[in-house]
Amino acid sequence: MKNILVIARKELGTYLGSPMAYIVTAVFLALTGTFFTTYLAGVGYGDTSIRGFVNAARFLVLLFAAVLTMRLVSEEKKVGTWELLLTVPVRDVEIVVGKFLGALAMLTGMLMLTLYYPIMLMSFGDPDIGPMATSYLGLFLLGGACLAAGVFASSVTANQIVSAVVAGGILFGLWFLGVLGGLAPGAIGDVLALFSLSTYFADFERGIVDTRGVVYYVTFALLFLYLSVRSIEVGRWR
């Protein structure tokens, strides 16, 4: 546990110490802010919801998770610090979880900065708090799942670009599995939708916390964290 926190704190420090994190955050805020505003303008300010923001953020989270995590392992492999990390008395799983938590803290920080959208709505109108709260919960869970996949992608390569592309491929592929499921007939379509990242998000947007959704995203994250640990282990045998 101690080791996890040491690594998580270091990773968060690395994010905050580099210009990349600020650029990523700025772009994230600019894009989500734009969608937040255009949605409200589109309905003639007749609605007080963050739907515009959430609709954009659920995609952006996929993209930004891939970008945030791409350096986590790949960079260490490239510059050689990986050899240090794997020879200190720290378990592989502690490395993986530590790095994941560092990235999760970063993403959570980015989401917290967007809280001024609902705060703004609350000060000028009377929005329904429920859907807003569950939307944030949904984004947090989705974000965690995406970061875990990103950690895995980073653990299989020493190339950050490859890592980002692999993560993006996994995440967008699994997101649009739901759309594909809608096209496929009957049972096949249902099964595809069952595994899609997008299927369970709709409930969170509507203000519903479905246990299946929570279980899905948490399981998704745990699965990819487990695969990351295995990938590190395999690396020792190569």
Place this chain on the structure above:
Amino acid sequence: MIRIENLTKYYGERRAVDDISFSVEQGEIVGFLGPNGAGKSTTMRIITGFLMPTRGDAWVGDHNMATESLQGRRHIGYLPEVVPLYTDMTTRAYLEYVARLRGVERRAVRGRVDDVVQQCALEEYYDVLLAKLSKGFRQRVGLAQSIIHDPEVLILDEPTIGIDPIQVSQTRQLIRDLGKNRTILLSSHILPEVSMVCERVIIIHQGRIVAEDSIDRLSTMVSGAERLRLRVDGPADDVAAALEAVPGVAGVTFSEPNHLVEFAADEHPHGEITAAIMARGWTLTGMETVTMSLEEIFLQLTTKDDDDDDDDDDSYGDELDDDELGDAGDEDETAGEGAEQGAER
């Protein structure tokens, strides 16, 4: 303290380490010598738990590094060949991070960092970003992180590679100091370095151990011949001719201003040589036994090995090329006796 038993490592089809066994006793400084690609780094990576062996075992203390890696790693300080630095951190932040990772208690971290910074003479660079440090200082930060938890065993992979001569001699002194109460396995392809720092040498070539002994014993074992370096006040050609005529002398070479006389190890023609010179009225101003330098031992062993088994190993061997020896030659100025002899050949 370190025990390697029948260790073999394949990278896919390529055999990097081939059934090697050796041990390093507590308190020893052992040199691990071989050309690039010989299997030094691979062996060290297995000892430190970074890689798993294909076959065989590596023990550190009582811990098998395949099954009790975590416990074993606590006793090891490791400096990989590529110094593992987070270049966006300062020396202080980096050493504190590694100290925590290596299990130093939070309250003790500050003190340990101060200690190793002082030991490695890094005080001036405490709050400098690692990216801004010169190669030599990066190497020292690398050494500092490897001893931050005061380990019993130190594994140093090419600790002086790529740093300038003055820093090389300082680094060697530092390693010697560290070795006073630690077990050290140090790899190098710079031959004089090993002969100066280490008590014992293990020579590895194409994944196999070709020799393992103290440097003195290796020297006589390999050569079977002894040499004398003479300085004679007389016409060089005549002196050479006279020396060659002495019974037992196998060969004479002249390199200004010395004559190098070679003879079988069991012959002792010193008296006859002295007599021959005095009989002609010349003056003998110097006489010295030349031990074989590590370069020569190394070359003999590795080329001998090539002859023995050129049947199946062609696929993976890295030949020792001239650049390697050139590197070794460049070290001569700081390298003391062993290298001087190498240079004068």
